[in-house]
Amino acid sequence: MIKTKKSAILYSVLLSAALLVPTALVLVTNHNARSSWEGRALDKLPTISEVVKNPKAGFKQFDGFMNDHVGLGLQAIKLRRKMNFKALGVTGDKYIVSNSEGAYFLTAPFMQVERGSPFQWFGHNCNALVTDKITNQYRIFTTKSEAVLSKFGAKVIFTAVPTKSVLLADNLPKSTPQSIVESCKKIDAQNNGMMKVSRKLPDFNFYYPYDLFKARTKEDPKFFPNTAYHWAGESNWAFIEDFAKKENLSLSQVWPKGPCIPKKVRWDLGKLIGVETLTDGCNRDVRELRLEKNSRYGYPLNPESKFETVNLFALTNPYSANDKNAVLISNSFGPLVREQFASLFKTTYHVNLNALNDRDLKLLLHESDIMDVDYVVVIVADFHYPNFLGPIK
Amino acid sequence: MFLSRREQDQTMLFTSPAFLFLFLPLFLLSYFLLGRRNIIILVFSLFFYFYGEGWIVALLAVSVLIAWLHGRLLMKYGAQKPLLWAALILQLGMLGYFKYSDFFVADIFRIEGAGWTWPEALLPIGISFFIFQGLSYSFDIHRGNHKPARSLIDVATYVAMFPQLIAGPIVRYGSVARALQTRSVRPRNINIGIYLFCCGLAQKMLIANKLAITADGLFGLPQEQLTTATAWAASLSYTGQIYFDFAGYSNMAIGLGFMLGFVFPKNFDHPYVAKSITDFWRRWHISMTSWFRDYVYFPLGGNRGGSFMTYRNLFLVFLISGLWHGAAWTFVLWGMYHGAFLVIERLGLKKVLANLWSPVAWAYTFIVAVFGWVLFRAESVPQALDVAKKMVFPTGGDNSYFFLHSGPDIWIAMGLAVLFASSFVEDTGVKLMNKFGLRSTHAKATAVKMTVAAVLFVLCAIEVLSSTYNPFIYFRF
Numbered sequence: 100m101i102k103t104k105k106s107a108i109l110y111s112v113l114l115s116a117a118l119l120v121p122t123a124l125v126l127v128t129n130h131n132a133r134s135s136w137e138g139r140a141l142d143k144l145p146t147i148s149e150v151v152k153n154p155k156a157g158f159k160q161f162d163g164f165m166n167d168h169v170g171l172g173l174q175a176i177k178l179r180r181k182m183n184f185k186a187l188g189v190t191g192d193k194y195i196v197s198n199s200e201g202a203y204f205l206t207a208p209f210m211q212v213e214r215g216s217p218f219q220w221f222g223h224n225c226n227a228l229v230t231d232k233i234t235n236q237y238r239i240f241t242t243k244s245e246a247v248l249s250k251f252g253a254k255v256i257f258t259a260v261p262t263k264s265v266l267l268a269d270n271l272p273k274s275t276p277q278s279i280v281e282s283c284k285k286i287d288a289q290n291n292g293m294m295k296v297s298r299k300l301p302d303f304n305f306y307y308p309y310d311l312f313k314a315r316t317k318e319d320p321k322f323f324p325n326t327a328y329h330w331a332g333e334s335n336w337a338f339i340e341d342f343a344k345k346e347n348l349s350l351s352q353v354w355p356k357g358p359c360i361p362k363k364v365r366w367d368l369g370k371l372i373g374v375e376t377l378t379d380g381c382n383r384d385v386r387e388l389r390l391e392k393n394s395r396y397g398y399p400l401n402p403e404s405k406f407e408t409v410n411l412f413a414l415t416n417p418y419s420a421n422d423k424n425a426v427l428i429s430n431s432f433g434p435l436v437r438e439q440f441a442s443l444f445k446t447t448y449h450v451n452l453n454a455l456n457d458r459d460l461k462l463l464l465h466e467s468d469i470m471d472v473d474y475v476v477v478i479v480a481d482f483h484y485p486n487f488l489g490p491i492k
Numbered sequence: 493m494f495l496s497r498r499e500q501d502q503t504m505l506f507t508s509p510a511f512l513f514l515f516l517p518l519f520l521l522s523y524f525l526l527g528r529r530n531i532i533i534l535v536f537s538l539f540f541y542f543y544g545e546g547w548i549v550a551l552l553a554v555s556v557l558i559a560w561l562h563g564r565l566l567m568k569y570g571a572q573k574p575l576l577w578a579a580l581i582l583q584l585g586m587l588g589y590f591k592y593s594d595f596f597v598a599d600i601f602r603i604e605g606a607g608w609t610w611p612e613a614l615l616p617i618g619i620s621f622f623i624f625q626g627l628s629y630s631f632d633i634h635r636g637n638h639k640p641a642r643s644l645i646d647v648a649t650y651v652a653m654f655p656q657l658i659a660g661p662i663v664r665y666g667s668v669a670r671a672l673q674t675r676s677v678r679p680r681n682i683n684i685g686i687y688l689f690c691c692g693l694a695q696k697m698l699i700a701n702k703l704a705i706t707a708d709g710l711f712g713l714p715q716e717q718l719t720t721a722t723a724w725a726a727s728l729s730y731t732g733q734i735y736f737d738f739a740g741y742s743n744m745a746i747g748l749g750f751m752l753g754f755v756f757p758k759n760f761d762h763p764y765v766a767k768s769i770t771d772f773w774r775r776w777h778i779s780m781t782s783w784f785r786d787y788v789y790f791p792l793g794g795n796r797g798g799s800f801m802t803y804r805n806l807f808l809v810f811l812i813s814g815l816w817h818g819a820a821w822t823f824v825l826w827g828m829y830h831g832a833f834l835v836i837e838r839l840g841l842k843k844v845l846a847n848l849w850s851p852v853a854w855a856y857t858f859i860v861a862v863f864g865w866v867l868f869r870a871e872s873v874p875q876a877l878d879v880a881k882k883m884v885f886p887t888g889g890d891n892s893y894f895f896l897h898s899g900p901d902i903w904i905a906m907g908l909a910v911l912f913a914s915s916f917v918e919d920t921g922v923k924l925m926n927k928f929g930l931r932s933t934h935a936k937a938t939a940v941k942m943t944v945a946a947v948l949f950v951l952c953a954i955e956v957l958s959s960t961y962n963p964f965i966y967f968r969f
Contacts, residue, residue, distance in 0.1 A: 101529050101753065102676035110679045111524040114686070115517035121957070122513045154546040162510050169509040175957035187900040196896070217896055274895035
């Protein structure tokens with residue numbers, strides 16, 4: 100005899116109803132929001148035949164479906180991550196770590212390629228071992244570009260953005276392995292990966308503004324926003340000013356002079372750790388450049404386009420001080436400096452290699468009409484080469 | 493052997509959205525609204541097991557059938573020893589094949605080779621627990637402690653009940669035999685159940701899972717990167733993790749039992765405040781310890797055969813207990829290690845400890861337990877020895893890995909672990925409730941407990957909904 104009080108039954112029904120709320124919300128939740136937030140396709144609900152055929156796999160998939168679709172899931176993720184980050188400075192990702200002054204570092208690849216060990220990028224940048232393989236990767240890229248571009252007389256320049264593992268080598272996160280800390284401290288204007296590569300490939304043009312970035316970062320943590328992985332704000336402007344000076348190019352007639360104004364700038368690591376926010380930076384107004392963005396131009400929107408990926412930006416500059424045209428080929432560091440760069444030329448085409456598939460990249464490099472330019476400038480992160488040549492290990 | 497491989501197991505974890513927000517409420521609705529409550533428990537329990545293990549659920553059914561058949565035959569022929577032996581051999585045979593055959597073939601007898609390999613056996617989740625419950629049933633009815641269950645449903649409900657099916661506590665038949673027939677469920681039971689469940693959930697989600705990050709990260713380091721500091725950090729983190737993980741799971745199971753009208757035995761009683769290893773084992777995994785005491789130690793002769801036999805029996809019981817936890821040398825050595833300390837304490841150390849200043853006795857016990865967990869957690873004996881060596885002999889090096897695998901949230905979890913390892917918080921809570929008159933009536937005390945439970949549940953739900961790191965430790969034992 101199992102006796103149950105009516106009040107217990109009522110209580111249990113109310114309790115069950117409350118517990119079922121997140122499941123009921125599956126029906127009305129906008130799942131695209133979570134899919135977009137996490138940058139991946141959510142697990143699908145398994146069919147009954149899938150479960151019957153292989154119950155373990157079927158239920159595993161059901162678990163995945165519940166994890167991805169349960170109501171209030173995205174809100175809980177954002178809330179918890181924000182609480183952790185704001186209150187404790189915890190990123191929830193061992194590949195995103197901070198130093199004692201609150202500067203955040205991304206220490207290994209995220210999303211694009213399989214992750215290696217933590218501090219993989221620190222080790223790469225600071226040990227600066229220019230192996231034959233690495234040299235060859237740079238040679239392949241520059242040679243490939245040269246082969247296509249030299250007939251137009253374009254000047255190919257390979258540039259790299261100094262990143263924080265070398266700029267803030269004196270105050271790396273406590274979790275950085277000691278051997279890497281020591282290596283990072285030894286990095287200087289001559290002893291760094293890019294300069295070593297440039298010495299091995301003397302025929303190619305390299306531009307690596309280590310001194311400029313080191314000095315300015317020391318002066319002002321907002322120069323290269325210290326919570327960001329990518330550069331943003333004043334470092335973009337300073338880079339182009341220095342590059343123009345080195346290449347003897349005139350700045351745009353409407354180039355906004357400094358000083359920059361302290362303001363919030365895009366925080367790239369925010370999305371990776373699940374916290375949407377801006378970060379402290381210093382910027383000038385890019386609208387003052389008065390560029391015309393012509394996204395209609397180029398292969399991607401050509402009806403006969405052979406390209407699968409839409410990834411080409413065209414910018415024209417009515418205030419250019421010269422008649423030169425340029426192509427900017429970059430990884431993710433490029434879009435942040437695209438406008439400033441375009442202001443040096445009459446027309447600039449920008450392609451982000453990270454967003455191009457291999458097939459389209461090859462097409463791009465072998466098609467010729469947009470390559471009828473005076474400059475081809477490649478911008479990548481410190482001692483990296485474009486991703487299509489393979490991951491940095 | 494465990495933890496890191498747990499993710500592959502994919503059982504329905506108590507801390508998964510599928511369990512908390514679908515299975516549990518549907519089960520509660522069915523249990524309270526449909527009647528035939530033991531059948532409801534059984535159906536949901538079999539589905540619960542099927543969800544994680546697929547058709548291996550048949551093995552669970554076989555174990556139930558063996559126990560039930562033993563009962564039927566006992567009713568017909570009386571308590572015959574051959575019947576008991578048959579039940580034991582069949583149950584232990586299953587356990588032996590599925591859990592230990594690989595270990596014995598490959599590691600102990602080393603009988604593979606010459607083109608012949610032993611087909612690797614699947615290790616069903618919770619097999620050690622449900623086999624032990626089946627054995628408890630057989631022992632108890634054979635000894636006449638309890639009459640055999642009236643129906644197969646009752647035996648199956650007892651053995652397969654999902655709250656304790658995969659990680660305990662090991663419920664003795666005697667403790668639920670009556671409740672299987674007659675029990676009452678009141679709001680008060682549900683309140684106690686909710687409170688215990690939420691406390692267990694918090695132990696698991698807010699403490700154990702955090703400490704697991706440090707323990708896993710540091711135990712996963714190559715040996716040459718481990719220093720004295722990181723070795724201690726790894727061991728202490730694991731010491732906290734295993735307690736709050738296992739105790740949390742036990743509390744959740746006990747809480748669910750309460751909600752259904754059962755009273756499962758207490759499984760932990762603040763083991764890390766013990767002042768001797770003997771005391772530690774009275775407080776740690778109590779249901780297992782008492783199972784081994786009643787069904788192994790006493791049948792071996794207990795302490796009736798003089799000192800030597802007592803020591804031998806103690807040592808043997810802990811050797812077997814180590815093996816019960818896992819089919820690996822690390823577990824065997826862990827069992828022997830604890831068995832050896834129990835013997836040493838019997839030889840006289842216990843008296844010495846009793847006369848020592850309490851903190852010293854406590855420190856001795858805690859340190860012995862921590863070194864024991866090193867054996868328990870390590871992937872191999874050489875790794876365990878390396879970690880232990882570095883804990884004893886100062887080894888410098890790069891301690892940055894500690895910071896890589898820890899952080900403020902984990903330090904907070906460690907602080908909570910220290911606080912909740914003793915009864916300090918509970919005692920203080922009771923004192924405060926008394927002071928403010930919150931225990932003067934049952935309603936007030938319940939309101940306080942339910943408020944605590946609600947807060948813990950919301951915190952855990954946020955964690956559950958947002959976390960993917962969610963393995964349980966004790967499933968394969």
